[in-house]
Amino acid sequence: MKTKSLLLVAAGIAIGATGALESKKAYSAELFFPHTVYRTGAYAPSGIPSANGFRDYYALLNKRDGGIEGHKVVSEECEFKYNTKIGVECYEKLKGKHGGAMLVNPYSTGLTYQLIPKAPVNKIPILSMGYGRTAAADGRVFPWVFNFPATYWSQASAVINYIGAQEGGLGNLKGKHIAHVYHNSAYGKEANPTLDALSAKLGFKLTKLAVDHPGQEQKATWLQIRRKKPDWVFMSGWGVMNQVAIKEAASIGFPMTKFIGNWWSASDADVIPAGDNAIGYKGTNMHPAGTKPKVIQDIIKHIYGGDMAKAKANNVGEVLYNRAVLGAFYATEVVRDAVKLAGGKRPSGDQVREAFENLNMSEARLVKSGMKGYAPSFKVSCRNHEGNAPGVLIQQWSGSKWTTDGKFYPAMNDVVRPMVEKAAAAYAKENKIKPRDC
């Protein structure tokens, strides 16, 4: 027994050593992308596809392109069970590895809040793509945090835009009734201020219904919906809450086509337990789902050797998988710019941040990287960290896959942006941060 485990250890060390030697041979430097994952625990059904997406895209870059500008992409996972405390420990552990992290993708709103104050101290930018603190879109107060291509608030306003379009114009929303069913946490409450503001502006009636974590029992919530008969239901759910909500909505006979989940409430894992009852359910998204897009095809070809069954088992093509690929794409593109800024060398934290602020995801660039039609295009500036073109796609569950009409519903920047700047200013005041001028 003892010799066996010793041998195992020795073998492990040997493998590790040869691995290190190999990478030294082929690449000039390592670019480290730490990744906090949740493949276990209550939110694992969402965490697993996300983690696989990041893993596969990093591997794809190394395999297909030989890394980023000739540097090897190195990634390491740290399991945190979606528990903020363990996430902080993960961050502390990973941030200095492999010569230091390029940036972090916390992939949890709670953890992002935790890391925002630490980012300027450690000089590690945060990319919280479609989650985290909405106010961080104000780059003057949060120089180290980026949340393009859209924030929760932009999303909520874009959804109202969509509903308006369905009702035949925003003017028709007057007198309509929209319910917001939300996860009773920092994440779920994010959309509320925007919806309040829009309700006052456009004259629709808003009912806010909180569901406590974890949300396995929502009879009371849906009975209220059955009685109040809202025209539309918008949901900011997470984990088991989504699956139960879809089932309960079906059981009170609420029309699925008028039920819209936000981009964390409309994944494959959310609709599958409800079976056919979920047909017609809608959700927002930033990118198409499915295996058609070129980058997903590349992954199937290079990582899975064309083995569709194996790819499916690894969630390839699912909503959250594709979103993770998108996140990894943005992260690596930023670092690519930073490498160029650093003259081909390994960039520093400041250079990565600079690359972030000058990021221009133009259509031309998307075409060049083969992401046309997959990744939204936008421009980041020093002041605006959300990008200049927030908005959403609306996808619909057909019973076997998510379909989209490909139409882009823009956010109402005129409503959202002043709120973002106000919230950021309040944060700056509370924490004695002097906003930058730009």
Place this chain on the structure above:
Amino acid sequence: MEVLNTFFVAPFLDMGSDLIFLTEVIIGGMMAGIMYSLVALGFVLIYKASGVFNYAQGAMVLFAALTLVGLMERHVPLVLAIILTMGVMIGLAFLIERYMLRKLVNQAQIILFMAAIGLNFVFEGAGQIAWGSNVKKLDVGIPDKSFEFGGILLNSFDLFAACTAAILVAILALFFQKTPTGRALRAVADDHQAALAVGIPLNTIWVIVWSVAGFVALVAGIMWGGKAGVQFSLVLIALKALPVLILGGFESVPGAIIGGLLIGIFEKISEVYWGPAFGGAIEGWFAYMAALIFLMFRPQGLFGEKIIERV
């Protein structure tokens, strides 16, 4: 005045104004409550016979459901899968008795509680290693259709769950009252030492009780898993069972059922009628508060054994 109106008058007027809806809320509460009772039953059985406040019941529900779904995904027919899962649960009961309970005889209750939490971790880890953490769809053929009956919305799945719970309680009652094993179980629950003295094998009884609790966990797992898919958060339904337990009493099977129904009704009524006044999501703590206030008047719960203290 305004405040008094929103909290004490308006909700009641609201209730009276739409009696059909009130009935719907009460029925919805009972349906939810029955689901809590299914979990609480497991707690009661184990607490009665071995004095363990078995926090691991939630994890047992998850483990049983995961095993069942895992087997079904490997194309094992339903009946066989249920039998195999039961076999696994009985095996676990045996192991728990052999390696845990037997070594913790005569320890303080809080130590046993702690050991149950340790067991909870083992179940969580082992279940996920064996069957993965992804959400799995569980379909054992229970119809899930809603229909209206006299203007009241009913759901066939909920009704099925209620019937199952009723049958389960009936079987348990028969088992406890009519079989020799059941009588032995009751003897053990009454007094461990006296039971030992008259020759009841404590160890066997424990294995049986934990197996029965495993069976209850499997039933609860099928019901809850059918509702929202089998996934890790099933563990957390243990928390939903706790107010039921204090209301019904830790030692009483009927208490678990009636406590569950009351808690369910109370939760739904509070959330629907008082939720808007408080700002929503109050059903979680309202259930505990209700149980707490109730305990002030009856410290041993509805059907618990009267606590007699002697110096």
Place this chain on the structure above:
Amino acid sequence: MFYREAGQFKSSYQADQAIFPIIQDRWFMAIVFVVAYLVIPLIADEYWFQAVLIPFYVFAIAAIGLNILTGYCGQVSLGSGAFMAVGAYATFKLVTGFPELNIIIAFLLSGLFAAAVGMIFGLPSLRIKGFYLAVATLAAQFFILWVFNKVAWFFNYNPSGFITAPPREVFGFLVSGPEAAPVTRYYVSLIFLTIFAFAAKNMARGHLGRAWMAIRDMDVAAEIIGIRPLHTKLLAFGISSFFCGVAGALYIFVWLGSAETEAFDLLNVSFPVLFMIIIGGLGSVLGSILGAGFITILPIFLTNAPPMVGIAISADFAKHLEEIIFGVMIIFFLIVEPAGFNRLWQIAKEKIRKWPFPY
């Protein structure tokens, strides 16, 4: 041979009643202090401070608090997370409302708030006992967290409900906020732990502690010999919540930096703190500290051990394995020594006393 009381004569009551009556114990404590105050800050790096040591000390304070209530006074509580939350949110309101207020004073004041809330939720303990009380304290746990989640005043109306620790200085050292040096935060938590541990130790061996233990052992009997149950139980709830409140304030302001109510929930905080005192030993200050160390450090050790020896296993498998090992170790430990680390420590002392000639 080394650990002997023989020949150590006490010539005053004061000497006889010292916390550490034996000179070897005093030496040992001196060494512990030198290590904690001087050696560790020199050798630990940021990861150790942030991931291991500061949470260890913060949870040790909370565990001492809960041990006063559960270990000494016998009232099982699952609401420690909520009382910690009261401390944290009170500190947040104090330091943002009065920016000039010294943060240490804010910590202590918040402890008082927590104590007041704790006493209110301690009232049912006069009627309700045992596990019924434990589950009843869950009412406090869920209700208090709901309030902090719902009432926007507590988090200064920011849209998401997160509270963030603003930068605050004490004697020119930054103790909270992101720029605060880990070593300063380490010292703050260590000093608090030292003071609170000694305070608890002294309370426990005094009049109050004896009253608590009498209540724990049999409250009806205690009442008959003239101990007022209301007074004693509520004091236990109050003092315990004071400790928990300060621990909660440190938890956010010195350790995490920002949090929402989820950081205080039952499974994240209340249960682990209860594990700590059971594993450490009910009714023991030293046990609370050892238990806190065990429960905070063991999972981190289990996560980091396989890669350290070069075994590469996937992160999720490692986590599951870690859960199983953690659970098995708890059960194993309870079987081997149900009275906890404190008892093991006493056994060790007995053994050393007779070493090398045991009889």
